[in-house]
Amino acid sequence: MSASSSPFVARVASRWAALSPRQRRWGRIGAFVAGLLAVALVFFWYLIGRGLPDASTLANYQAPLPTNVRAVDGTPFRSFARERRVFLPYGETPPLLIQAFLSAEDKTFFQHSGLDWFGIAQAVVTNIESMASDKRPVGASTITQQVAKNLLLTNEVTLGRKLREAILARRIEQQFSKGQILELYLNEIFLGRNAYGVEAAAQAYFGKPARELDVAEAAFLAILPKAPSNYNPTTNYDRALTRRNWVLGQMADNGWITAAERDAARATPITTIRQAVRVIDRNGDYFMEELRRQLMARFGESAADGPNSVYAGGLWVRATIDPVMQKAAEKALRDGLVRYDRAKGWRGPAARIDPGEGWQGRLAALRLGVGYPEWRAAMVLARGDAITLGFTDGSTGRMALGDAAMPRAGVGRPAWQLLKAGDVVPVARSGGGAFAGWSLRQIPAVSGAMVVQDPHSGRVLAMVGGFDMRGSAFNRATQAQRQPGSSFKPFVYAAALDNGMTPASIILDAPYCVFQTRQLGEKCFRNFTGGYAGPQTMRWGLEQSRNLMTVRVAYNTGMDKVVALAKDLGIGNYQPVLAISLGAGETTPMRLVNAYSTLVNGGRQVTPILFDLVQDRQGKAIFRADARACADCNRPGYTGQPMPQPADTARQVMDARTAYQVVHMLEGVVERGTAVTLRDLGYPIAGKTGTTSGPTDVWFVGGTPDLVAGLYIGYDRPRNLGGWIQGGTFAAPVWKQWAQLALKDPDKTPFLAPAGVRMVRIDRRSGKRVFGVWPGFGEARPAVIWEAFKPESEPRRLTRANTALTGRVGVVRSDADFLKSTGGIY
CATH class of the missing domain: 2.40.50.140 (Nucleic acid-binding proteins)
Structure with a gap:
């Protein structure tokens, strides 16, 4: 024992010796009871504190922030938020605002260590006095305690919660600086008008940032944490004014403003801006909803799903939506639906x-x-x-x-x-x-969908899933399974071109029946308009959308090859039955448009994307749709050398030459075929109409070298649209209206043929090669066109004897006999 403690011990010993036996007995009992109480208090404190959230988790706490979406041109487009919040760092928070909140909530914040013992004592006395009344118990929570309650605990009013709150407050004070605690508090509190945090509240009540608030405005915001509805100046002006003026008085008493500033601020009426009715731009509703679903599937919905969730992570998303294209698509489709419905x-x-x-x-x-x-x-x-x-x-x-x-x-x-x-x-x-x-x-009772896509990057530039998402959230662009009808035919011909046929191959347009099974019997096909045209080129059959020619091509190519190609292109997974060749298999507009994009993209696979870049709240990229490596893209010292090119990793799902041959024939659909109404647009356009049996749906899918768009119109519960409705007479004009609004690029670059394609002059009706006459030269031979062939597949210059096609030596067979023996295809 040290010398300094000896006199104290001696005094205690002497006093103990002076006590009577009875006094000593009670002293021992008192010491024992005090020890038990101390042990009980420590144990109780341990039980209350056990299982509490770790205050250190607040070190990684990030206030929930909305996800902001920008359009493809970088302009702000939409946000996903449940709470209106703008994060304001402590260093950027105006001192005047901090002083107002401290005066209203916790004037000794910078002096206490998490608990205001004097305030707690006052609250205990007040609550004991009001126990017989129905008044809600009052508290003496410090700002630190409010942070603990708001971020780590529930909002229940119980003694146990208050004790846990006190323990957490002490831990928070030990873990964080006062500035960090204030930053958490001022960005988390709810202040009414769906505003969380002081910056959002400044915008909601006064229409300006927090840094521009005056004394009276700062004092008004400081009264709101208790109960924003109770101090709403619109409904409780006098109460709000009295409370605000009290806060101004506290600021003056604390020495943060002068008496003159207090009096001037008190004389200022509370003038908040009118709570604006949130006007939502409905442009792109279906696109944004699909985008939201995809973002939630990748990043989660709320803070519980991770730090980069849609409704809390503060993400910055670069969407692929083009506002001009989107508005044009919505207007064109709606006009078409209204035009049809008005006649009913x-x-x-x-x-x-x-x-x-x-x-x-x-x-x-x-x-x-x-x-x-x-x-x-x-x-x-x-x-x-x-x-x-x-x-x-x-x-x-x-x-x-x-x-x-x-x-x-x-x-x-x-x-x-x-x-x-x-x-x-x-x-x-x-x-x-x-x-x-x-x-x-x-x-309109009728509905439909439209999708616009960049065929090279896969970006979806516009998406319309119906007349209005408020009336039906069902997105027909991605969810409606519809029969594409004749708009599926290009892929039948693509399979044929990959298996030895050419655009100039002759196909018989004549009655065609096949035996299916004993139960189903014989199935006979017919053209949409009836009638037959005899032997014609493949090109003519696609341009005029002849069903009988298509099923002949599909049968001779093999339906297994047709459905395999459809699967590779993502159109659908079908059974190899002939009806599929006429578009009887179901698909979605998004899938079909994407397949056409693959054709335009030279047969290279295209994946539809609705967003190509996502950044977290610090600006760090956490997702890129284009994940290709480019080692030299950021190399310093650029001196004019060729720009680095990332490798093209897209899968080649179709021969590039085949894809171009199909696109070239689809240009003929616009020039001379069922979509001739689009010819006067003046752009190089390739596309195909579609009309399903009934008709129940009408389609048009097509585009330019840089844009592909497709749409369908039909009832959600398929029923007959009326015989006058066809893809070429109704869907194509809707597409045309969109194009007139959306296609403003003066550059009208044609579709470019890949290496290995030979362009040969032929007669488009006979398929024979032509010499000495040029396409478009004069009116004598308007049927002369440039046709695309793979090497060694173009028509030869043959003699009359050769063209008769002998069946055996010395015997010349007629064209009809030959076509019959070959299944109607040459």
Whole structure:
């Protein structure tokens, strides 16, 4: 024992000796009880603290931030967020704002070590006094305790939670600096108007960043953590003003502002901006929803799924969507659907709601998918000399009876005679000036989809999955399994070209029947328009979409080869039956467009992508769609040498020459065939129409050397569209409208033939080689064209005896006999 402690021990010993036996006995009992209490307290503290989250986990804590999506041109396009939050580092937080929050919440923050013991004592006394009332217990939580509760604990009001909160607060104070704790707090707290953190709140209430807030505005934000709804200046102005002025007084008492600044700020009314109704640009809804699904599948949805989740990770995504292409696709498809539906007559109101008090809320809750940005959902309020309409914002409008004269389907009476209060209908602006009003519209019952893709990179530039996603979230571009009809035929001919045929091969367009099985019997095919054309070239058969020629080609090539190619191209996995050659197998618009992109891309595999770059919140790339290595791409010292080229790793799923031959024939579909309506666009276009049996669906898929787009139109529950609807007369004009809006590039580079293709002049009807006449020269031989052949497959100059095709020496057989013996193909 040290000398310094000896006098103390001696004094204790002397006092103990002076005690009576009874006093000594009670002293021993008291010491024993104190020891038990100390042990119990330590054990209780251990039990409460056991299993608590480790405060060190906050070192890696990142505030949930939204995912921001940019379009292919780099412009901001959309964000995925459940909480409105903008992270503000502590070093960039205005001192005035920090002082306001400390004055309101924890003025001794920089002095205490996590717990305010004096405040706790006051809270205990207050809660004991109010035990008999229904008042909610008050607390004395420091900012550190609020961080512990908000980030690591639940929000329950129990003594156990408060004790755990206190333990965590002490651990947090030991682990982090005061600045780090304040940064967590000021970026995490909820301040109303769906704003989390002070920066988002400054924007939500005052429309400016936190650094521009004045004293009065900073003090107002500081009153909100307790209960944002209680201090809403719109509904509780006096309460908010009183609390704000109290905070200003506390700031002055703490020496952070002068008395003059306090008085000037108190004289300032609370003026917040109107809480704006969030106006969402509906352009690209289907694209963005598919993008969101893919991002969540790769990175997760919430913070529990990892640091780079969609709704918490603060990702920066470069999407492939082209806003111009997207708007053009949406307008073209919607116009086509409305044009078809208008001819069917009015079907009645889109919905009915109670027209009584509160109808605005019921109307808004419908989320009626009216499609066009200029259309609005309206409820009929009354009908008289005109129809009075009501809108979700409480405003009203007038619709003349003549603007609601659409005849009711199957009845013949005009719509205005049938409308009554409570009917909900889509309307659009009509007239102008003194004659401005609204006119009746109708959401189409028919639907469809459209996809636009870059055939070289696979980027999906536009995607429309229906008329409006608010009306139906089903994305027909990626989820609808539809029969492509004749738009599948190019792949039948591609398989034939890969197996010895040429575009000039002669195929018989004549009745064709096959025996299937004993149960199914004989199956006979027919052309869509009926009739037969006799022997014709393969090119002519594709241009005119002849079914009988296609099934002959498929049968002689082998359906096993056709379906194998369809599988390689990702169109679908089909059984090798002849009906598949006419497009009876189901696929999605996205898959079919991607297969056409492979044709345009020279037979190299294309993978559709909706985003090609994802960065985390620090800007580090965590995903690249193009993962090809390029060792010299960042090499310093560039002096004009050839640029490095990453290796092309795309799989060659089709002979490049075959792909070009098909594309070249598809150009003929536009020049002379079923899609001739597109010829006057002035661009090199290759494509194919499609019409399924019924018809139930109509298609057009095609594009330029740098863009491929495809669409279909049909009912979700397939039914007859009407005999006047065909791919060439309805789907192709929709595609044309899109092209007129989207194709603005003056560069009209033609489709380029790959090495090994020979261009030969032929007569497109007979398939014979032509000499001395040039395609497009004069009007005498308009059938002369350049045709693409593989080496040694082009037609030869033959004598008359040779062209008769002898069956045996000395016997000349007729063309009809020869075609019959070869299955109708030469």
